[in-house]
Amino acid sequence: MEREVQRVRQAFLSGRSRPLRFRLQQLEALRRMVQEREKDILAAIAADLCKSELNAYSQEVITVLGEIDFMLENLPEWVTAKPVKKNLLTMMDEAYIQPQPLGVVLIIGAWNYPFVLIIQPLIGAIAAGNAVIIKPSELSENTAKIVAKLLPQYLDQDLYVVINGGVEETTELLKQRFDHIFYTGNTAVGKIVMEAAAKHLTPVTLELGGKSPCYIDKDCDLDIVCRRITWGKYMNCGQTCIAPDYILCEASLQSQIVWKIKETVKEFYGENIKESPDYERIINLRHFKRILSLLEGQKIAFGGETDEATRYIAPTVLTDVDPKTKVMQEEIFGPVLPIVPVKNVDEAIDFINEREKPLALYVFSHNHKVPVGWELITENIVSILFLISVPVY
Amino acid sequence: MKDEPGSTNLFTKLDSAFIRKEPFGLVLIIAPWNYPVNLTLVPLVGALAAGNCVVLKPSEISQGTEKVLAEVLPQYLDQSCFAVVLGGSQETGQLLEHKFDYIFFTGSPRVGKIVMTAAAKHLTPVTLELGGKNPCYVDDNCDPQTVANRVAWFRYFNAGQTCVAPDYVLCSPEMQERLLPALQSTITRFYGDDPQSSPNLGRIINQKQFQRLRALLGCGHVAIGGQSDESDRYIAPTVLVDVQETEPVMQEEIFGPILPIVNVRSVDEAIEFINRREKPLALYAFSNSSQVVNQMLEQTSSGSFAGNDGFLYVSLLSVPLGGVGHSGMGRYHGKFTFDTFSHHRTCLLAPSGLEKLKEIRYPPYTDWNQQLLRWGMGSNSCTLL
Secondary structure, three states, X not given: OHHHHHHHHHHHHOOOOOOHHHHHHHHHHHHHHHHHOHHHHHHHHHHHXXXXXXXXXXXXXXXXXXXXXXXXXXXXXXXXXXXXXXXXXXXXXXXXEOOOOOOEEEEEOOOOOOOHHHHHHHHHHHHOOOEEEEEOOOOOHHHHHHHHHHHHHHOOOOOEEEOOOOHHHHHHHHHOOOOEEEEEOOHHHHHHHHHHHHOOOOOEEEEOOOOOEEEEOOXXXXXXXXXXXXXXXXXXXXXXXXXXXXXXXXXXXXXHHHHHHHHHHHHHXXXXXXXXXXXXXXXXXXXXXXXXXXXXOOEEEEOOOEEHHHOEEOOEEEEOOOOOOHHHOOOOOOOEEEEEEOOOHHHHHHHHHOOOOOOEEEEEOOOOOOOOOHHHHHOOOOOOEXXXXXXXX | OOOEEOOOOHHHOOOEEEEEEEEOOEEEEEOOOOOOOHHHHHHHHHHHHOOOEEEEEOOOOOHHHXXXXXXXXXXXXXXXXXXXXXXXXXXXXXXXXXXXXXXXEEOOHHHHHHHHHHHHOOOOOXXXXXXXXXXXXXXXXOOHHHHHHHHHHHHHHHHXXXXXXXXXXXXXXXXXXXXXXXXXXXXXXXXXXXXXXXXXXXXXXXXXXXXXXXXHOOOOEEEEOOOEEHHHOEEOOEEEEOOOOOOHHHOOOOOOOEEEEEEOOOHHHHHHHHHOOOOOOEEXXXXXXXXXXXXXXXXXXXXXXXXXXOOHHHHOOOOOEEOOHHHEEOEEXXXXXXXXXXXXXXXXXXXXXOHHHHHHHOOOOOHHHHHHHHHHHHOOOHHHO
């Protein structure tokens, strides 16, 4: 492992990855790879998550292509030195900020959107002039294999190296010294990554997760709200870091919400959900069993059917969920949607603020006084994404 | 503080997308002793400006300032939002066991690792303003007196106890011959024949640092200065020559009024020397040739860089101060401080109506969906509509 990293570091020290032209060339090669080998890439993602190739395209490949194009267009401007305002003492001087590469970057990917979550950071790392070690998630085996196979065929083989492996290999890798570590995954491992990085004073970017709350106000169009929630929740079989994890709403709304989500599920996936090409499966048996255990003791309003052989779990909604139960203790990351009744928006805010800051937070309301002003509700709610449905102004 | 709008694509055309700057929550600021007021209060200003509550831990080594801050700050700032905690390394260790929403640390790389490890347990983001040995390359092609003036000023400022001060000089033996008399002349001009009696020269913070620095005077040979006075914690502005890379003065950040000169034969050798070591906080290159200055800039990495002058950029609020590698992570000053202590929260406000336009993203999917998706996601500009 140490030798591999050393090799990549030597490649970086050669200075090859720094010139703009080289970076653009590599990005163009990456785009060619995605376009020429689209079929292989889609097949791998499809195999890992039982996803249709069409969905693999729209959920992953399209984002990658968009990112590459955006980078190609803007990079020439981004790499230039930015002059800054000077004061009297520096009047005669040139003062500017010059972006420079960090060196060797480690990117650790996740399994739920296995292609985009490794390639999108890679695009940025290459654009910034770094050498990269790529460690795809071993849980999404097929994508890990295809990435290891394709990247060396299109990109510089010494600067951008794929290392595959499990916990043992990753632990070894984390002992090495990098100039930046980019990790996507769960909070527990996030802490391990940051602690390992601290030994070398390596800066990190940690894209983690949490339980993303979804508040439904009584003043909203429930039809539309439920369609949007159904879409966000059951996409990729709930295995999305920013999926609405659980619902908070007044108790009286529950039955309507359940009914409308049920209808929407039928509309999206048909009567026989198992046959729908648009409904995915759980990544592996361990997660399948984990999600199943969350259903114990819960009131299943609809759904709940499972099939271990295919790792199928039906779109499920739970009502009157007790916040102290298991399903409300960990990030669900599956097609199970608990509804926790609250009295009003203030109670919802208290509920959210008592917990860890989530990655995403959703509010559905017509009343734009409800969620928007930060002085009203969003103090201490910190999240990356904050979606609100409000009337068009 | 205003929300920053983000450009939208076809799928978010009707939505309002923006980035909100929000406070993190509870911020811990651990400050050092060398510029105790500045390095404690400037981060504090940024943290408060960003809307956070702050626990301030001033350095126990700069005792006078520590005392004043603990007394004065609560008289002016809201006591429920803000506290000063006093203590040494043990108390700081205990403080670090608590959960904060952000930790801002200024100090040595060794303690920086301890802070980051403690922060990792709570997944707390950090800014670490650390240090290192800041190289100062002096090319053969330059005016020795001008260089001597500039290097001496920035080296002996605050008796050398500055994180961005030039730590050591790299130059050819020929240049060294010309630089030494120039440095002597500068030192005499700045501090007189008896620098110890000059009101413009600082002293070493405490006995421990003084002893450490006095020991370094034994490295190489003293070319200028070398005197010290324990009762005064005084160390004369000193220049050392014939210094080996393995000697202590070249192994640790000096943080004192001692300037070692290491000989190199060319700018390439200087660059190689620099790149063998940890990335420094600051890097200096003196040369009349802008080509040499640029070469140094392009082929090395450091928190900040100055060509033909010292750390004047610290006075500029339009540029950030921060390290890279062992010299730190994160940056601040001016707006950069505000940004450091703000969480940049991505927001999307969508209309609750006009559902028809959002229909396209719902399953069941067909080939037609895919066509439209390709087109929609790819359109970053307005022109398509």
